[in-house]
Amino acid sequence: MKRSPKIFYLMNRAYAALARAADRRTKAEAELSLAQHGVLFALSMNDGLTAGHLAKMLSMGKPSVSGMIDRMAERNLVRREKDATDGRMVRVFLQAQGAAVIARTNPVVKEMNAALLAPFSDEEQDVIGRFLKHLAENAEDVLAQTAKEESE
Template structure:
């Protein structure tokens, strides 16, 4: 390839485009933001996670996620409960109203995922998945290896 893709630019543009479009649809479909939807999906797969676990899975700061969960508690989507074995630990649980929302929104997300991957054959889809996983798991360590240029006088 003569000119490799400009990863930072393309990832930023792709993220902004998909986030804008998905946010618009999840708001219309279920009055949910994308981060709220992410919390609900994660809890539907494994209920009773901690804020720390959810924040890590969603690549969010715990402080940002705590406020988001406060709003979700107010809407009756989730509840907080102290851990039975360690009272210092608070777990987040899905409420019935949110389970119904997840059942409505997950098929939409799966359909969109299919549409986005449709132009690519199975081998290309596997490469896309590997690349994005690599990026998510290794970006910090790769970038941390690069020394900043010295300031010029």
């Protein structure tokens, strides 16, 4: 009988190693944690997100992201602003200094990504990308099913 790969263990191990390496590089380049880089990157792609949206994108708790945004605002990387149409909602915007930092750190992250994929052919890279996308989608489905079963 063929043994199944221990996907949960292997993904967790790979993520931990990647996160440590990327965190070291972004800290060396810009005194920025990997999570802070994630905030800047998300805002560079879609400025004006809420802390809740950023928390979901980064798979972090809203209080953790809120504290991180406070620290980033102190460094003039981002700013908080009340939503123009809903004053209860606060949006986060990239400041010029944050844009400069992301411009400096994005090439570092791209370089790391390229180095990770270098041993693989284009076809293998496509398979890796599809695998990770499907794995993430399947994990969401499993989580939703588990939540449904627990509520019944």
